[in-house]
Amino acid sequence: MHQMILTQGHPDIGHLANHMSNLMHRLLESGFQTGSKPCDWAPAVDISETADGYEVIVELAGVKRDDIQVFTEKHHLIVSGCRGDPMTPAKTCVHQMEIQQGRFCRSLRLPDDAGEETVSARYREGFLAITIPKRKAAGR
Numbered sequence: 001m002h003q004m005i006l007t008q009g010h011p012d013i014g015h016l017a018n019h020m021s022n023l024m025h026r027l028l029e030s031g032f033q034t035g036s037k038p039c040d041w042a043p044a045v046d047i048s049e050t051a052d053g054y055e056v057i058v059e060l061a062g063v064k065r066d067d068i069q070v071f072t073e074k075h076h077l078i079v080s081g082c083r084g085d086p087m088t089p090a091k092t093c094v095h096q097m098e099i100q101q102g103r104f105c106r107s108l109r110l111p112d113d114a115g116e117e118t119v120s121a122r123y124r125e126g127f128l129a130i131t132i133p134k135r136k137a138a139g140r
Contacts, residue, residue, distance in 0.1 A: 040102030043079070047108070053133040054114060058106065061126035062099075068123065070130060072116040077130065080105035113137075 046057040058079050060068065068081040082103050110116055115135045122129050 038103070039080070039105040041100035041104050042106045043104055045106060045108065053131060054111065056108065056130040056132065058128040058130070059126065060104075060123075060128050063104075063126075065123045068128060070119070070121045070128070072110070072119055075110050075114075075116060077108045077110055077116070077119065077132065078105065079128065079130070 044059045048055045056077065060081070060083070063081055063083045067083070068079065070077075070079050072078070080103070083101050085101050110132065113134045115133045118133050120131045
């Protein structure tokens with residue numbers, strides 16, 4: 001994806017360009033949950049590999065553990081759920097709102113050697129850590 005860069009314009013034009021770029025990123029990166037319900041945003045992920053498996057870290061600040069679903073389907077790891085607005089009281093005039101809210105989902109294609117039947121997950125301090133062991137190769 002290409003980011004728009006505008007120069008010598010009104011300061012709000014740069015903000016608009018950034019907002020449009022973020023919307024396009026959300027459109028292209030967010031997946032669809034089972035049942036084709038659209039998602040409002042896709043959380044950031046870090047993926048690493050060890051000799052024994054893969055580790056996926058999902059950033060989910062402010063999401064309650066019970067509001068997160070993790071499952072595998074058709075050789076994809078799917079993380080979905082919902083983050084509400086925990087801090088804005090009624091009758092508040094919001095001046096800026098950058099924290100993504102609403103339904104989220106992220107679908108990641110698993111490598112061929114991933115043991116999707118033995119995935120485990122733990123949630124702590126706003127980060128979901130998912131461990132995906134590698135399958136043992138035949139003859140090992």
